[in-house]
Amino acid sequence: MTRRPPTRRPVLIVLHQETSTPGRVGRLLLERGYPLDIRRPRFGDPLPETLAGHAGAMIFGGPMSANDPDDFLRQETDWVGTVLREEKPFLGLCLGAQMLARHLGARVYAHPEGRAEIGYYPLVPTPEGEAMARDLGTPWPSHVYHWHREGFDAPPGATTLAVGDDFPVQAIRVGARAYGFQFHPEVTHAMVCRWTVRAHERLSLPGAQARHEHLERRLMHDPCVAAWLDAFLDHWLGEPRVPRRTKPRRSPSLRA
Template sequence: MRATHRRRRPASQLPPLKPVLIVLHQEHSTSGRVGRLLQARGHALDIRKPRYGDPLPQTMADHAGAVIFGGPMGANDPDDFIKTEIDWIGTCLREDAPFLGICLGAQMMAKHLGARVYTHGEGRAEVGYYKLDQTDHGRLHATEAGFAWPDTVYQWHRDGFDCPTGAECLATGGDFPVQAIRAESRCYGIQFHPEVTPAMMCRWSIRGHERTLMPGAQLRHMHLDGWYQYDPAIRLWLDGFLDHWLKAPAEAASV
């Protein structure tokens, strides 16, 4: 019998990639560099703001992943939209859909999983660039996934969280020991802000100037200096992380 060869369809005939759900918390918030890199990979951004009445999907079947970003509010706040987002994270966990919680989003994920979310006992904050240390789980994960974690990252928070039971702590820090976690195989929470751009950094440090004066925080000029020193490694990590995060389960398992 003569062998037949199936011709690969050209890219123009491939189905479009699913959008990524982007959850933001302020009227003028943006997804920053994370959003731009997702779009560069061919994903549209489905931007929703539950704080202003936008609904969240009942399933992740129509989305390639979801990112909940940060904000000035806290995961322990009593607002209805905070509870709605915390509860909704269960959708991603149940379906093992790609989920990334950044700062507030990570704290929401930890709270959903039953962990403590807390304000530092001495009123300290991490605002600026701080060292990040990988755990054994983090080193193993980085090796398997094929990317290196940055050793210094940009932070903007005064709340922290404990590692939930059943999750892995991938990275630790100083005043807030838990800096990155993974639950299931594709759900991550990170305290730091890889999405930040120089414009975002300037806006945050001007509008939130009082945060730069808190115990443990760094003054505004140190943020801008740190960008040139530390951001190249953060960008490399983010590129590798997003490629790994967006892989289909079969692809990720084969890495």
């Protein structure tokens, strides 16, 4: 009799729009056997009082600001403390990273000249970030995808892992298991196409890149982002690093 592998605990996914998805991150978690517990507190979904039944938690981005007074934003920011106290894996992406920083007392701020990072921008690891890359066995990508007009300072006690230009703090670690990334490693090609059409007015902000640059630079930089994210998620989940099998390429068709 064949035994089924044990069921993994779900990863809690916090999203902020009705049509939002966890993108590539969600797919990679599912491939590893982790169910997704998707919640949208903005639309009334509750957050759990404990993460004892979850493998970890992620808070994704959104068009709102971590400084906004909405009840759901305050609730999510306060709830970050639950994950930190229980020392569960936590990952904040863009808005989620700003909530992590704000929960720990750091500033979330707009660029003094009104500049935005919308498109692909350089990412430079710190010495601590380089050490993490050696642990992962995969280097940080040289450029990552952004969509934001606010950044955050590293909170007290956090380790800065990577820096950028207009918004210097790009990646932080808090303790051993909580991370905040200002960028969006989860985006798929479809998400880039959708964002640059539905929110095209943001592409005219100072510092933002034109739509064709998003698409062209994705071809250049996304393979490195994908490889790094794959390794990072194993590290984040505490799984042994196993090389992923790539799908074999199909032979070119002989038909005209």
